[in-house]
Amino acid sequence: MLAPTSRVTLASGNGARSDRLRKYLEKVKQASLRAGQIVRRMRNFIRPNAASIAEVDANLLVTEIVEFLRPEIQRSGVEVSLDLATPGAIIRADAIQIQQVLINLTQNALQAMSSYPPSERRLALRTSIRADSVQFDVIDSGPGFTATDSELLFAPFHTTKPDGLGIGLAICRSIVEQHQGTIWIGSSVGQGAKLSFALPLATQNDACRHDQSHCVCR
Secondary structure, eight states, rough: OHHHHHHHHHHHHHHHHHHHHHHHHHHHHHHHHHHHHHHHHHHHHOOOOOOOOOOOOOEHHHHHHHHHHHHHHHTOOEEEEEEEOOOOOOEEEOOOHHHHHHHHHHHHHHHHHHTTTTOOOOOEEEEEETTTTEEEEEEEESSOOOHHHHTTSSSSSSSSSSOSOHHHHHHHHHHHHHTOOOOOOOOOOTTOOEEEEEEEEEHEEEEEEEEOOTTTTT
């Protein structure tokens, strides 16, 4: 029904309304293309092909996944804040794979806060430059994790969800480590969860290509 209705409205030439509809349809198109790219890249991760490595802006990766998840964020009633690094947070990476990590961590955070009152659901996404790397943080106001959880959560097939498969964080760790990065948990029970990962700055990846034949940035 959306497409026929849209064509009628656009054909009617109803000025401002047509302009708003064109912008909306463009956003729908871009979201659909991004979703298709993510699915294709994750299929490639399951059936490995050459990674699509390029220099990418860490801040752009974060802002794009927030827009991609905007409907889910709104349904969850979560207040989202962004705290992004100053320009220069450039990494060499497969952008879609890193965005899949961010999407997984963000969706986990949204689900973790689902039993909390809407006024207490807060999510912060941060990027920062730390020496020779870019750090990504996904911080929620949910129940947090125990010290025991910190390592178990990344183990294959371990899950805290009744219907979970326990492969999400294991895949996240594999993607991050293939990019010569590290991922970790920093939280305590009742104080929210903070999941972080760090990836080398583009200049560090340039050096890595000469030193490590297995480096994903080649």
